[in-house]
Each structure stands twice: as C-alpha cells, then as structure tokens.
Amino acid sequence: MxxxxxxxxxxxxxxxxxxxxxxxxxxxxxxxxxxxxxxxxxxxxxxxxxxxxxxxxxxxxxxxxxxxxxxxxxxxxxxxxxxxxxxxxxxxxxxxxxxxxxxxxxxxxxxxxxxxxxxxxxxxxxxxxxxxxxxxxxxxxxxxxxxxxxxxxxxxxxxxxxxxxxxxxxxxxxxxCISYSGRCVLSNHMTSRDANRGGCAQSCRWKYDLYEDGVDESVNISEQNDEAYTMSxxxxxxxxxxxxxxxxxxxxxxxxxxxxxxxxxxxxxxxxxxxxxxxxxxxxxxxxxxxxxxxxxxxxxxxxxxxxxxxxxxxxxQLFGIPDRLPKYDFAGLVLAYDDRTKLATIQQRNSFKVGDEIEFFGPDFYHFKQTIQLIWDENDKPIEIAKHAMMMIKVKVDHPVNYYDMMRKGK
The missing domain is CATH 3.20.20.70 (Aldolase class I)
Incomplete structure (x- = not known):
C-alpha cells in the first residue's frame, strides 16, 4: 500500500x-x-x-x-x-x-x-x-x-x-473474460453468437475433455477422475x-x-x-x-x-481442476415493514424458507444479524410452517429491528 x-x-x-x-x-x-x-x-x-x-x-x-x-x-x-x-x-x-x-x-x-x-x-x-x-x-x-x-x-x-x-x-x-478485453470469437465459432455484439455463449466456461486425434472419440485421454477442463x-x-x-x-x-x-x-x-x-x-x-x-x-x-x-x-x-467449495446462499425475503411494538417484520418471500431455518438479515451500512425462524404468519395472520409460494407476503418475529429493503438470506 x-x-x-x-x-x-x-x-x-x-x-x-x-x-x-x-x-x-x-x-x-x-x-x-x-x-x-x-x-x-x-x-x-x-x-x-x-x-x-x-x-x-x-x-x-x-x-x-x-x-x-x-x-x-x-x-x-x-x-x-x-x-x-x-x-x-x-x-x-x-x-x-x-x-x-x-x-x-x-x-x-x-x-x-x-x-x-x-x-x-x-x-x-x-x-x-x-x-x-x-x-x-x-x-x-x-x-x-x-x-x-x-x-x-x-x-x-x-x-x-x-x-x-x-x-x-x-x-x-x-x-x-479469458479473451483480451472481452474481444472473443469463440462464441461465434461454436454457436454463431457474436460476443462482441451482445451474444456471448460463455463457451470458455463449458467443460472440456482431451481426445487423441484419429482415435475413437468416445474415449478421452484424461486420467480417471480428473476434473474436466475449462478455459476460464x-x-x-x-x-x-x-x-x-x-x-x-x-x-x-x-x-x-x-x-x-x-x-x-x-x-x-x-x-x-x-x-x-x-x-x-x-x-x-x-x-x-x-x-x-x-x-x-x-x-x-x-x-x-x-x-x-x-x-x-x-x-x-484459472478455474482448473476440482473447484473450491464456496458458500451458497439464497435471497429468501425482502423486508417491507417492521413493527417496533410487536417485533414483527413484514417480508416478501423470494425463495422458500420454513420454521427452524437459520437465516441472516442484512442491510445498508453493513447491518447484519442471524437468527432461527420460530414462527411464520401468512397475510391473513394464520400460522404456517413454510413460506413456499413465490412473492407471498408473510410476517416473522425478528430478534433485532429491521428496515425497509433489508434482505433476508438463507444458506443452501
């Protein structure tokens, strides 16, 4: 520095x-x-x-x-x-x-x-x-x-x-991009989609194997259990x-x-x-x-x-060999309102979650906290076990205050 x-x-x-x-x-x-x-x-x-x-x-x-x-x-x-x-x-x-x-x-x-x-x-x-x-x-x-x-x-x-x-x-x-400043013609060659005019097929990220020229193309020459190659x-x-x-x-x-x-x-x-x-x-x-x-x-x-x-x-x-294990998260819900008296957050569902799931709320200025979902109510204030319908409106009791447009994520 x-x-x-x-x-x-x-x-x-x-x-x-x-x-x-x-x-x-x-x-x-x-x-x-x-x-x-x-x-x-x-x-x-x-x-x-x-x-x-x-x-x-x-x-x-x-x-x-x-x-x-x-x-x-x-x-x-x-x-x-x-x-x-x-x-x-x-x-x-x-x-x-x-x-x-x-x-x-x-x-x-x-x-x-x-x-x-x-x-x-x-x-x-x-x-x-x-x-x-x-x-x-x-x-x-x-x-x-x-x-x-x-x-x-x-x-x-x-x-x-x-x-x-x-x-x-x-x-x-x-x-x-694997090509110089994104000027790729691999996509054009393989799919007739011009990467330089918005049609990139991301051919570099496909998985490839090695074959000997003139030999049975159903038999590759990679070592057994080798990860397929990419060019990305x-x-x-x-x-x-x-x-x-x-x-x-x-x-x-x-x-x-x-x-x-x-x-x-x-x-x-x-x-x-x-x-x-x-x-x-x-x-x-x-x-x-x-x-x-x-x-x-x-x-x-x-x-x-x-x-x-x-x-x-x-x-x-390069993305070569066995890929690293990365944490995976789903965007589970979007906070639309919060009642400070009841500690209830009104949430628009974006991916399925259920009672017992550990979730994380986060918002601007790096605001974070984790909790376990204890109870869920639907828009008619009826208790439910799972929020599984896309964009449904539900309420959840939260451990800390949340704000409009805070997000809720869940590990996969």
Missing amino acids: SNKTALKLKKPELLAPAGNLEKLKFAIHYGADAVYIGGKQFGLRSKAGNFSFEDMEEGVKFAKKYGAKVYVAANIIAHNENLEGAQSYFKKLYEIGISAVIIADPALITACRQAAPDLEIHISTQASITNWRTVQFWKNEGIPRVVLAREVSIKEVRQIKEKVDIELETFIHGAM SKDLSMVEHLPDLIDLGVDSLKIEGRMKSIHYVATVVNVYRKIIDSYVDNPKEFKMNQQWIDEIWKAAQRSLTTAFSYQEPTESD
Whole structure:
C-alpha cells in the first residue's frame, strides 16, 4: 500500500451493475454512487433484463432522488447493420437524463456526438486501453473518462494517472473474460453468437475433455477422475486491496455483473461501500475487517483472484481442476415493514424458507444479524410452517429491528 498523506483522500465513485429496474434500485439503496445499465440496443448483454426507455426514465428519477447517476452501456463492436438508429437512440438517452454513455466503437461515438453533443461519453473497457498514450489520445478527443482494460496492472494505473489528467475507471470485482478485453470469437465459432455484439455463449466456461486425434472419440485421454477442463478465469476481487486504488486517485471503481442476482448486487455493493467509506474517512487507522472478506464470499459464484493487478496471472488464477467449495446462499425475503411494538417484520418471500431455518438479515451500512425462524404468519395472520409460494407476503418475529429493503438470506 502506498504511503498515506495528511491530505484528505478523494472518495471514488462506486459504480454498480443494474440488469433491470429492480436491480438498479437495490444497487443505489445499498450504496452505489452510480449504476450502469443496458438499453434494448447497442449493448453487450443481450440476455440481461435491459431497459426500455420508460424503465430508464423511472431509473433516472429514482437515482436523482438519492443523488446517484445512471450510465448506459452502448459498447458493442458494431457492424454496418448495427449502426441504424444510433443517432435517435443517443438523442433519446440525453432527453431522458442519462448522465453518460459507455462506448467502444468510434462510429457510435460519432453518432452520439452528432445527435446529442452534450451527452457525456466514457470509453468502454472493450476499447482495450492499456497505456497512457492511448488515454492521452482520448483526452485530446474531448473524452472526460476512460474505462481501463482489465489487463492493466496497479503499476500501469499509477503511470497513467501521473501522465494524463483524466478520469479513470477500473474494475474491482466480477467476472473476467479469458479473451483480451472481452474481444472473443469463440462464441461465434461454436454457436454463431457474436460476443462482441451482445451474444456471448460463455463457451470458455463449458467443460472440456482431451481426445487423441484419429482415435475413437468416445474415449478421452484424461486420467480417471480428473476434473474436466475449462478455459476460464477466476473472478476478480480487489476487496483486500481497495486502498491501493484509492491512494492512486482512481475516480470510479466498477463492479461487473449486469446479469447477476439481486443478492449479488446488494451484497457486493454493501461491502465495497463500507470499505471505501472506512478507508477514506480515516486512512491511517484503517484495518481490513475479516467480516468484509467473508461477506464477499457469500456472493461469490467462482473462486477469486486479483488477476493482472500485481503480477501476470498463472494457472492458479484459472478455474482448473476440482473447484473450491464456496458458500451458497439464497435471497429468501425482502423486508417491507417492521413493527417496533410487536417485533414483527413484514417480508416478501423470494425463495422458500420454513420454521427452524437459520437465516441472516442484512442491510445498508453493513447491518447484519442471524437468527432461527420460530414462527411464520401468512397475510391473513394464520400460522404456517413454510413460506413456499413465490412473492407471498408473510410476517416473522425478528430478534433485532429491521428496515425497509433489508434482505433476508438463507444458506443452501
């Protein structure tokens, strides 16, 4: 970690993914300063919920209420047929009140500038920016922020920040692409789905085996009981190293995951919000809390790595061999109300739970407690043993006060 100065550290933006309107609200409620979303066109996550213009309007209205921003990813690598309608699309985003668009393709940058010259443009990680001269190029083009490639090290971030006065955005958490800055053609080859236009089939995460050329293809040459191979990376996590990026003056810390669950978004945002605030408020006395690290693992889908941040990745950074055993949790319920007199919480069920289950409540600012479910009442105040119907409204007696939009999780 770099030397801490007596000067007040700049608090970076915490930027969270939002695959749909509900996830946007959770991300902001749990501490995101900004969210990035995708529209129905020009984005790289065609399988995410994605936003209609009406949803965008509601999302922007909600974000402004909490002092947050909404960015739209329009980061495909466009072919000729993909450019139709780009100008009208960007014009509409500007009218809605989107704070910035994230673009990789110069053709789309041109379309945006022609149609909505006052709409801020950020250069996407898909542009593979790995050196300060490229950053300087985009600054000279009038771009206020670039999203660095995931292949950039901490040392290189420092050099870029020293050389060019521009906002830098870096990924701090989430899935890593095995291909250079996400420019993959494996999906195209295997499924005819273009990863660079939003159709990635995640072929790298499939399980593969080895076969000898020209020999019976039903007989593989792996050792018995060997785990099948993948070609994919562990997920990125900078949870234990966030102060390094804050010390460098990185302007925006970005979480990957527009296709991830509400539980993932809320949990990961909650942890990074707590670390950022704790470190910036008192860097000299800051200590990493093991509970923050443990909490990140509750949302992990794969093993974690710092990827390119400190050294070139090795086989230990790949998903290779028998996978690690990870904690598994379900988002069991959402708190909608709490009666301080009766100690009853009104909860919207999201996954099945029953009397006798150990559950955990958590909320913004890293509020947590565990308890065992003793009694459940349905919406007619009738005692029940199990809350098994999706989105049903129930009441549960809780050991400690809870608040609106606190979440309840259950281990699998």
